[in-house]
Amino acid sequence: MNQQYLVLDTTAFYAGVPYTNTTENLVTTPDVISEVSNERTRTLIALSKINVLQGTPANMKKVKDAATKTGDNSMSQADLSVLALCLNINEEGNEAILLSDDFAVENVASRLGIKARPLMTNGIQAKAEWIFFCPACGKKYQKQRADCLVCGTKLEKRLKKN
Ligand SMILES: [Zn+2]
The missing domain is CATH 2.20.28 (Rubrerythrin, domain 2)
Structure with missing residues (x-):
């Protein structure tokens, strides 16, 4: 059976996705970790079971091409890297679900056929x-x-x- 991975972008961390208390497979990229500058967030990441993975250069290029086509040229390295990681997960026969509150990221995800889920499902945490x-x-x-x-x-x- 294939597995489902929740892929967190920067906005997911700031929106307070409950990433320390979950049985789901959470993944993100090194670029997202370095973009999340909040110290408390970093501590939580260190305590959590989030896997930090990197997409392939080939998938990074696919994402950049898609972002160019949709006109989302101002995306950060972190934004691009989570999308590349989603492509990798899908290629491996698993299912990537992107957690993002970023309009440009969602836009490019949809172009690449990546499933995205809106963030504010628990309704408690303040939105970034x-x-x-x-x-x-x-x-x-x-x-x-x-x-x-x-x-x-x-x-x-x-x-x-x-
Ligand atoms: Zn101006």
Whole structure:
């Protein structure tokens, strides 16, 4: 019987997926771990049974090509790496389910035929808050959108600091 793996991206960690108390197979990538800068989160990861795996360079290339085609060019190395890992898991005859709250990641996942699951199923944890900003003129946006209203540059995002 093939196995199901839940693949966590950065937003999954910040949204508080119950990764220390679960019987499910949880996996993520080294790039996600290094992008999760919160110390408490890192401690939880160290205590958890999350497997840290890396997709193949060939699958990384497939993901980059797909992201180019969908216009999601601002994805981080961590975003790309979780999608490549999903492809690897699927290739091995197992089932990867991506846990992500990131619009661009979900978009590219759907193009690649990767199953995605929305994050906020337990309804207790606060959702990670992102700030979207224009790298050219610096205007900030509270809601995700593709381009800057002022200058048309593609927006980037970062986690809101508390
Ligand atoms: Zn702008």
